[in-house]
Amino acid sequence: MFGYVGGKNKQANWISNQFQSNLTSYAECFGGAMWVYWKTNILDQKYNPNFKEAHYNDIDPLNYCTFKSLKDIEFLQFATEYCKDWFINDIERVNRYRLELIELKDNSEYNWEEVLKFLYVIPHLYNNDLNVINCEIKVYGSDTNPVNKRFLNSKTLRQLSNPSIRRKLNLLKVHNKDFIDFIDSIDVDLLYVDPPYEGTPIDHYRLGHNIFQKEEHLKLADYLNNYKGRFILSYYHFDYIEDIYPTDKYYYLEKEYSVGTRKAVKKTEVLILNYKPSDSDILKF
Numbered sequence: 497m498f499g500y501v502g503g504k505n506k507q508a509n510w511i512s513n514q515f516q517s518n519l520t521s522y523a524e525c526f527g528g529a530m531w532v533y534w535k536t537n538i539l540d541q542k543y544n545p546n547f548k549e550a551h552y553n554d555i556d557p558l559n560y561c562t563f564k565s566l567k568d569i570e571f572l573q574f575a576t577e578y579c580k581d582w583f584i585n586d587i588e589r590v591n592r593y594r595l596e597l598i599e600l601k602d603n604s605e606y607n608w609e610e611v612l613k614f615l616y617v618i619p620h621l622y623n624n625d626l627n628v629i630n631c632e633i634k635v636y637g638s639d640t641n642p643v644n645k646r647f648l649n650s651k652t653l654r655q656l657s658n659p660s661i662r663r664k665l666n667l668l669k670v671h672n673k674d675f676i677d678f679i680d681s682i683d684v685d686l687l688y689v690d691p692p693y694e695g696t697p698i699d700h701y702r703l704g705h706n707i708f709q710k711e712e713h714l715k716l717a718d719y720l721n722n723y724k725g726r727f728i729l730s731y732y733h734f735d736y737i738e739d740i741y742p743t744d745k746y747y748y749l750e751k752e753y754s755v756g757t758r759k760a761v762k763k764t765e766v767l768i769l770n771y772k773p774s775d776s777d778i779l780k781f
């Protein structure tokens with residue numbers, strides 16, 4: 497999929513190792529780029545032929561339209577032609593498209609051109625050096641990525657056409673709701689919850705839009721504390737985490753990861769489960 501602020505690319509296998517076997521349905525209420533779903537093979541036909549239903553939800557309409565577009569195989573055809581002259585790290589293009597996206601009025605019907613501009617801009621924002629508040633975009637991955645690498649190159653397109661990914665896309669229902677409305681509307685074996693982290697109040701390309709502040713974190717905790725199904729919640733540590741998710745009620749797991757493009761920056765990822773994970777992983781109960 498695509499580089500995304502807060503995306504769980506590196507943590508996906510660790511997280512999906514906590515999935516119970518024989519899941520028949522799965523949902524992500526803060527979908528983003530939905531890395532855990534794409535990377536796990538636990539839901540593949542080969543391992544789990546009974547898996548039949550997945551739900552993606554994100555309040556951001558551009559994320560929603562991106563996933564709706566990806567479900568349509570003709571979108572890939574269109575993208576190949578439309579983006580043939582696009583190269584990564586073209587900062588003039590990044591800034592132009594980003595400003596165009598900011599100008600667009602929120603709606604749920606972005607067209608394929610707009611979705612592709614979003615897909616182009618988003619990975620460039622996945623950068624520790626980026627100062628989103630001042631709207632300043634810098635080159636990403638300059639040490640490792642050749643400047644003339646094509647956006648949506650044949651490798652990316654091949655991955656998106658891969659039968660396992662197409663199956664996952666076919667099983668996926670896509671939603672554009674606030675998280676509570678979404679969770680209330682589904683009934684699944686497992687819910688993966690990956691909210692914007694505490695202390696990261698702004699979204700990444702529209703400056704200040706879509707704020708997720710302390711009261712939203714409290715609202716989420718309140719809701720999950722009464723949730724009847726199984727869930728896995730991702731966070732970094734913050735000062736009141738154990739007050740709102742008591743350690744005698746939930747299982748806590750932890751793992752250290754390097755973040756962003758600078759491998760030296762390490763963060764400890766926390767998973768909170770309301771069901772028993774495999775014994776070796778348990779940290780607190």
Ligand SMILES: C[S@@+](CC[C@H](N)C(=O)[O-])C[C@H]1O[C@@H](n2cnc3c(N)ncnc32)[C@H](O)[C@@H]1O
Binds near residue numbers: 500501690691692
């Ligand atoms: C940390 S990101 C999820 C990353 C995702 N797990 C991945 O691997 O790419 C959080 C997402 O929550 C979405 N979001 C923020 N507030 C929301 C809300 N109230 N309801 C639903 N989604 C929301 C944001 O648009 C963002 O895409």
